[in-house]
Amino acid sequence: xxxxxxxxxxxxxxxxxxxxxxxxxxxxxxxxxxxxxxxxxxxxxxxxxxxxxxxxxxxxxxxxxxxxxxxxxxxxxxxxxxxxxxxxxxxxxxxxxxxxxxxxxxxxxxxxxxxxxxxxxxxxxxxxxxxxxxxxxxxxxxxxxxxxxxxxxxxxxxxxxxxxxxxxxxxxxxxxxxxxxxxxxxxxxxxxxxxxxxxxxxxxxxxxxxxxxxxxxxxxxxxxxxxxxxxxxxxxxxxxxxxxxxx
Amino acid sequence: xxxxxxxxxxxxxxxxxxxxxxxxxxxxxxxxxxxxxxxxxxxxxxxxxxxxxxxxxxxxxxxxxxxxxxxxxxxxxxxxxxxxxxxxxxxxxxxxxxxxxxxxxxxxxxxxxxxxxxxxxxxxxxxxxxxxxxxxxxxxxxxxxxxxxxx
Numbered sequence: 001x002x003x004x005x006x007x008x009x010x011x012x013x014x015x016x017x018x019x020x021x022x023x024x025x026x027x028x029x030x031x032x033x034x035x036x037x038x039x040x041x042x043x044x045x046x047x048x049x050x051x052x053x054x055x056x057x058x059x060x061x062x063x064x065x066x067x068x069x070x071x072x073x074x075x076x077x078x079x080x081x082x083x084x085x086x087x088x089x090x091x092x093x094x095x096x097x098x099x100x101x102x103x104x105x106x107x108x109x110x111x112x113x114x115x116x117x118x119x120x121x122x123x124x125x126x127x128x129x130x131x132x133x134x135x136x137x138x139x140x141x142x143x144x145x146x147x148x149x150x151x152x153x154x155x156x157x158x159x160x161x162x163x164x165x166x167x168x169x170x171x172x173x174x175x176x177x178x179x180x181x182x183x184x185x186x187x188x189x190x191x192x193x194x195x196x197x198x199x200x201x202x203x204x205x206x207x208x209x210x211x212x213x214x215x216x217x218x219x220x221x222x223x224x225x226x227x228x229x230x231x232x233x234x235x236x237x238x239x240x241x242x243x244x245x246x247x
Numbered sequence: 248x249x250x251x252x253x254x255x256x257x258x259x260x261x262x263x264x265x266x267x268x269x270x271x272x273x274x275x276x277x278x279x280x281x282x283x284x285x286x287x288x289x290x291x292x293x294x295x296x297x298x299x300x301x302x303x304x305x306x307x308x309x310x311x312x313x314x315x316x317x318x319x320x321x322x323x324x325x326x327x328x329x330x331x332x333x334x335x336x337x338x339x340x341x342x343x344x345x346x347x348x349x350x351x352x353x354x355x356x357x358x359x360x361x362x363x364x365x366x367x368x369x370x371x372x373x374x375x376x377x378x379x380x381x382x383x384x385x386x387x388x389x390x391x392x393x394x395x396x397x398x
Contacts, residue, residue, distance in 0.1 A: 114334030142365035
């Protein structure tokens, strides 16, 4: 009887030791891969495209395959694919001081517009007004650098996109537990962020956020392609007129 | 038998500690009724936006009686979680069902994980919702939005 009890305690202890070893070995074997190359590529590109003390006209195309529940004031569902057409005034400290931000459908019609000036952000479409909004940095990389800067693992691959050779940096965030995400409440196991760079010019061209579902399927939750980034000393009168309404 | 239980509890504790890390929490913000909804209890509602990781943020809502009364229906007429970039609402908004029922603790809670989307400027997570606490003396209803910057 005593021998049996002793045996059970011994087996139990071995089981606990095995668990501890498994858990800590799993955590320890994920070796961080250097993200310096990707960060340098982003910073070099930002340096070439982000001008301080000027207006930046930033146009991008967004597509999303996830379900969407945003109803516009006219009763229509907000498009899942649209053009983001933004004007930012970036001050000498590199912070956005004012701007006009327009979402347009594929025919060029504005369906949502916001503007920012004097620390006030107004969404003209939904009538939302936020005060005490401090000037903020312009992330022309759409936050890709921030997403990978503390990544545990990052991979690099060569792909062809729109007939051009691209370098893709990918960062996979495996969720601690599968999470129900989006209006469809799909079960997501992991979220991958991919940054596409033109291999010849080093330009950052696209960011993709991809869900890996519990059945192994990949769904592109959000894909944003940069169309153009241009700097101007003045914004068009049309934009300045919109800014006048920010009070 | 006792040893077995201790071993199981220890093993479960190790797994939990190793696999779950707390979210980088934002703060709960509560609004209260100001008058008793029933007996000497107030009604109220809380909302929270917090960053979980680079890819996720968490929207939470709660309706309460304080001190808790089990017989008072607590809930909301609607609640919504969404992301805003440079002042504009992004696709991916999630609308949740209404809720109104008594609970043993006199409180009720719901949450939604949200995927952090790409954004060129200032990004906020928002929790909108109209709290409803149906006391016998007073019905507390308040519709407000909790909006917090998500780095």
